[in-house]
Amino acid sequence: xxxxxxxxxxxxxxxxxxxxxxxxxxTRLRLVLRLCDDGPMSITRLTAGSxxxxxxxxxxxRVMQDVGLxxxxxxxxxxxxxxxxxxxxxxxxxxxxxxxxxxDALGRLRKFVEN
Amino acid sequence: xxxxxxxxxxxxxxxxxxxxxxxxxxTRLRLVLRLCDDGPMSITRLTAGSxxxxxxxxxxxRVMQDVGLxxxxxxxxxxxxxxxxxxxxxxxxxxxxxxxxxxDALGRLRKFVEN
DNA sequence: TTATTAGGCAACTAAATGGTTGCATATCGC
DNA sequence: GCGATATGCAACCATTTAGTTGCCTAATAA
Numbered sequence: 423x424x425x426x427x428x429x430x431x432x433x434x435x436x437x438x439x440x441x442x443x444x445x446x447x448x449t450r451l452r453l454v455l456r457l458c459d460d461g462p463m464s465i466t467r468l469t470a471g472s473x474x475x476x477x478x479x480x481x482x483x484r485v486m487q488d489v490g491l492x493x494x495x496x497x498x499x500x501x502x503x504x505x506x507x508x509x510x511x512x513x514x515x516x517x518x519x520x521x522x523x524x525x526d527a528l529g530r531l532r533k534f535v536e537n
Numbered sequence: 538x539x540x541x542x543x544x545x546x547x548x549x550x551x552x553x554x555x556x557x558x559x560x561x562x563x564t565r566l567r568l569v570l571r572l573c574d575d576g577p578m579s580i581t582r583l584t585a586g587s588x589x590x591x592x593x594x595x596x597x598x599r600v601m602q603d604v605g606l607x608x609x610x611x612x613x614x615x616x617x618x619x620x621x622x623x624x625x626x627x628x629x630x631x632x633x634x635x636x637x638x639x640x641d642a643l644g645r646l647r648k649f650v651e652n
Numbered sequence: 653t654t655a656t657t658a659g660g661c662a663a664c665t666a667a668a669t670g671g672t673t674g675c676a677t678a679t680c681g682c
Numbered sequence: 683g684c685g686a687t688a689t690g691c692a693a694c695c696a697t698t699t700a701g702t703t704g705c706c707t708a709a710t711a712a
Binding site for chain 1: 699700701702703708709710
């Protein structure tokens with residue numbers, strides 16, 4: 423079963439790129455780590471310990487929500503945010519495949535590269 | 538050996554975010570796949586098969602070069618671009634660690650999450 | 653019930669980003 | 683040498699992005 427060329431097999435660039443873009447901001451990456459370490463959390467709690475405004479944090483959360491990286495649920499007067507398992511796994515998988523495919527290509531093209 | 542909080546252990550967000558940002562553009566992600574599949578390639582060759590200008594491609598390559606995702610070398614009148622193994626591996630590793638750390642956190646916090 | 657606390661919405665700003673066009677320079681093949 | 687090819691540089695443009703401030707609504711707690 424030979425996989426030809428750029429067909430990564432599941433997530434095309436136009437679908438994966440936005441997820442990486444969402445991860446490609448320092449503030450958002452910190453938020454991810456935060457949610458990752460300490461579990462679901464409210465905006466205000468996420469804002470505390472950041473030098474940014476609550477509104478800024480809100481915007482970042484919305485960006486990540488739009489690409490499916492986080493999800494939120496109301497609980498009383500606050501809203502709890504948590505990471506979305508699937509999307510992060512997808513992104514990871516994507517890089518995995520690229521790496522693997524690249525290794526294969528390296529084997530095939532060893533005559534051109536020296537590293 | 539208990540790893541505390543956000544200390545991922547190697548690449549802090551301020552260093553990793555730009556790499557994800559570089560991957561977070563559809564065109565650039567396609568370029569990565571292209572270079573990955575077919576090995577080192579010149580700008581003109583990368584431009585062919587894209588609806589964009591050569592200059593646009595050049596700019597994208599420079600973005601990726603700035604974060605160390607690609608490297609180039611002159612060969613005669615053309616410049617060959619290739620992927621930089623290390624950076625891509627780093628990014629992948631980063632997501633790996635986040636996922637793993639998250640799984641741990643999930644275990645500890647299973648009382649709060651239901652998914 | 654009233655002050656406080658958590659959050660949402662909208663307008664605005666500065667800077668970054670993705671793309672273009674035009675022109676200049678270097679190298680290759682004949 | 684000369685035309686064609688491959689790239690580099692700079693200016694310019696429109697849109698997006700990251701962040702702010704101000705004000706409004708909803709739930710809590712005293």
